[in-house]
Amino acid sequence: MDAHLASVVWFAVGVAAQALLVIRVDRHWRMVDWGILAICVGVGASGMLPSKNEVYVPLENLLMCIGIFGFTLAMLFEKRILSVINEKIVLSYTLVFWYAIYVNFQKLGLPDWLIFVPLVPTSATFDIAFTQPVLTFSWKVAMYSWFLVLIVSLGLLQFSFARLAIFYSPDQAPWLSPVECLTTGMAFLYLCVNATFVYELIPIPGKTQSWKERMDEWYVLTELMAYRFRDEPSASIVAASIFVIEGGVLALNFIFHFIPDGLLINLLLVLPGVLYFGSRVRPPVPSSDKQTQ
DSSP: OOHHHHHHHHHHHHHHHHHHHHTTOOTTOOHHHHHHHHHHHHHHHGGGSOOTTOOOOHHHHHHHHHHHHHHHHHHHSHHHHSOBBOHHHHHHHHHHHHHHHHHHHHHHTOOGGGGGTTHHHHHHHHHHHHHOOOOOHHHHHHHHHHHHHHHHHHHHHHOOGGGGHHHHOGGGOOOOOHHHHHHHHHHHHHHHHHHHHHHHTSOOOOTTOOHHHHHHHHHHHHHHHHHHBOOOOOOHHHHHHHHHHHHHHHHHHHHHOOSOHHHHHHHHHHHHHHTTSSBOOOOOOOHHHHHHO
């Protein structure tokens, strides 16, 4: 196997590994779950079919397959994929987001006024984290939506799209070790899955879909988001500690450059889960299943 093909294989292994991680295969899995996963694979494989007047490039179509697979996986396994979060996780990710924006803003080439747009959800995040109000359904959905936007934004800022050249321009692709190909595949699928959830939040019906059908889907998704956002009362000192400690680490690293910015951002993205600021729970059992148990 040549080096280029090996890179593609390791990328695909990373995609498969991340898929099993995000849908959390465990002892509660049933045959029907494996069947749904097989459907995801089958729908994704449709990307290999050539379209009319297309110059068929197998590896480019393979990348399309992976994107379609990620979209389908998010749609069919959203109850398993959407994490349980709280305002402390959103606060932590908001701090990381602003650090990433600050260190990358110049090279992004975005207009200066755009920096003011995230100030509204950021202000709401700080207010909720420090004052701990009882959140309504709408506020829970808004906070979860902001969390998804943070994940996708940080993913776009962190993800090296140049690495995808192994699919569409192998001669110009940078050399990647197997570990780099593996992690790139994992990151790409994670980005596809969360981008799908953000897309689902836009209540625009498809070509063959009525407004009622689209809004019914939208309400199901937002109800799940509200259920997965746990506004757990805690002393404001917890939010203050996150702000002071995490904010201080970010500020010191910006000044003294102890470690690369990208590495610090990745570490702080993982940190909330490690410290149990939030948790994941088993998806609720449908009422029809409860009757058979």
